[in-house]
Amino acid sequence: MAMASISLTDQIDVSNGAHILYFYESYEGYLSNAVAFVRTGLRQGQEIVLIDSLDNQRLIYERLTGVIEEKEFEHIHFFDHREFYGKYGAFHVKLILESLEELFQPFVNRLLTVRSWGHVYWQDQADILEQLRKYECHCDTSLNEWGILGVCVYDGRHVPANVQNEMLKSHEYVMTDTSLAKSTFYNQKGKTVLFPSLAVHTQMQSEVDLYKQKLEFAHVVSHEVRNPLTVIKAYATLLQNREEDRSAQAKLQAIIDYVDVIDNEITHIINTEQMLSSESLWVKSKIAVAPIVCEVLPMMVTKARTQAIALHSECSLGGETILGNAIGLKLIISNLLSNAIKYSHEGGTVWFKAGVQGKRVVLVIRDQGIGMSEEQTHKLFRKYEKMNHEKSGQGIGLFMAKQLIDHFAGEIEIASVLYQGTEVTVRLPLSEAAS
Numbered sequence: 001m002a003m004a005s006i007s008l009t010d011q012i013d014v015s016n017g018a019h020i021l022y023f024y025e026s027y028e029g030y031l032s033n034a035v036a037f038v039r040t041g042l043r044q045g046q047e048i049v050l051i052d053s054l055d056n057q058r059l060i061y062e063r064l065t066g067v068i069e070e071k072e073f074e075h076i077h078f079f080d081h082r083e084f085y086g087k088y089g090a091f092h093v094k095l096i097l098e099s100l101e102e103l104f105q106p107f108v109n110r111l112l113t114v115r116s117w118g119h120v121y122w123q124d125q126a127d128i129l130e131q132l133r134k135y136e137c138h139c140d141t142s143l144n145e146w147g148i149l150g151v152c153v154y155d156g157r158h159v160p161a162n163v164q165n166e167m168l169k170s171h172e173y174v175m176t177d178t179s180l181a182k183s184t185f186y187n188q189k190g191k192t193v194l195f196p197s198l199a200v201h202t203q204m205q206s207e208v209d210l211y212k213q214k215l216e217f218a219h220v221v222s223h224e225v226r227n228p229l230t231v232i233k234a235y236a237t238l239l240q241n242r243e244e245d246r247s248a249q250a251k252l253q254a255i256i257d258y259v260d261v262i263d264n265e266i267t268h269i270i271n272t273e274q275m276l277s278s279e280s281l282w283v284k285s286k287i288a289v290a291p292i293v294c295e296v297l298p299m300m301v302t303k304a305r306t307q308a309i310a311l312h313s314e315c316s317l318g319g320e321t322i323l324g325n326a327i328g329l330k331l332i333i334s335n336l337l338s339n340a341i342k343y344s345h346e347g348g349t350v351w352f353k354a355g356v357q358g359k360r361v362v363l364v365i366r367d368q369g370i371g372m373s374e375e376q377t378h379k380l381f382r383k384y385e386k387m388n389h390e391k392s393g394q395g396i397g398l399f400m401a402k403q404l405i406d407h408f409a410g411e412i413e414i415a416s417v418l419y420q421g422t423e424v425t426v427r428l429p430l431s432e433a434a435s
Contacts (some may be wrong), residue, residue: 012400021171023156028175050118081121115149290317324408335397344369368421
């Protein structure tokens with residue numbers, strides 16, 4: 001069964017089976033939108049069907065090269081639009097729709113989520129405008145039945161205004177080079193535009209602004225705050241060594257723990273900002289995984305202790321290496337463990353396991369916390385998306401973790417049950433396997 005909604009971009013949902021009409025005016029705008037459409041689909045784990053000219057396909061492929069992982073090209077299916085729309089010598093609606101069904105049915109049968117980008121091609125023929133109108137009406141029905149997000153693309157300079165108006169009746173949305181809006185002429189009932197509301201947009205923008213302010217604040221105060229923190233920790237440690245009362249020792253230890261957590265959070269924020277803003281930190285080399293795990297775990301144990309959470313770990317790694325970078329791997333592990341701790345119940349337990357399976361390093365983080373619904377897991381890796389607004393954070397951690405895991409040619413799997421807990425599995429190829 002198709003989902004009720006599907007992600008068009010990282011921040012916008014549309015109804016599944018949505019039919020989008022795109023009249024472009026700028027060739028550069030067209031290419032940019034096509035690339036963005038493909039990249040968003042890949043991030044959402046979708047198959048991409050791209051029906052376009054061979055020249056456009058080549059340019060889109062070039063713009064994607066080096067931006068997406070090589071293996072992701074396997075999920076992009078290119079078709080020549082001249083051959084697809086004109087192989088019968090003319091634009092025949094019935095025959096083209098049969099080809100469309102033949103193309104998409106295998107994806108539907110395998111329950112794969114698909115998005116389609118079709119640059120419609122036609123030649124001069126007496127009834128071409130009527131044929132295009134009929135094609136779009138039938139296409140709207142078919143995409144809805146199959147649960148496929150489809151964009152039908154036309155050069156806006158070559159389609160008469162009266163035909164454009166007719167086409168708006170068979171498309172939920174109309175798109176230009178710079179905007180996307182609901183089609184006011186759309187006459188199908190029971191299908192709803194699922195753009196975020198103004199309130200949600202405002203909230204999202206507020207969180208973006210807050211995150212930027214937090215980064216700026218971290219740079220300004222890091223030196224100013226860390227000096228007194230160091231003094232506080234030193235005095236607390238000195239008093240703890242002299243104090244014989246166990247209750248007082250425990251309170252002093254809590255002070256030391258919180259100082260360490262605050263210092264670590266500052267480091268974490270700065271590292272995240274650096275990864276977001278500096279391409280040089282994404283350069284990959286061989287790095288040993290075990291030392292990084294051993295560096296991150298003690299701080300995570302301290303953080304868990306401040307929230308009355310027990311963190312149990314098991315590491316069977318030796319000298320295994322991956323192609324990545326140390327800061328990135330630290331962010332992956334610390335973000336995932338921090339979330340497990342944050343969303344656990346007081347007195348609960350978080351488990352961490354690191355080992356090797358075949359030619360991959362496998363990291364598993366499991367908790368018995370609040371868990372997530374299926375709808376929440378679908379939106380899990382969006383930038384600035386938060387699963388629980390009662391908890392602190394700006395929704396950047398999981399987005400960053402997913403970007404890094406993809407960059408390291410790995411994969412992440414989330415298994416979660418609402419109110420029962422979550423298990424996260426990360427698999428990263430060993431450097432020998434990756435090379």
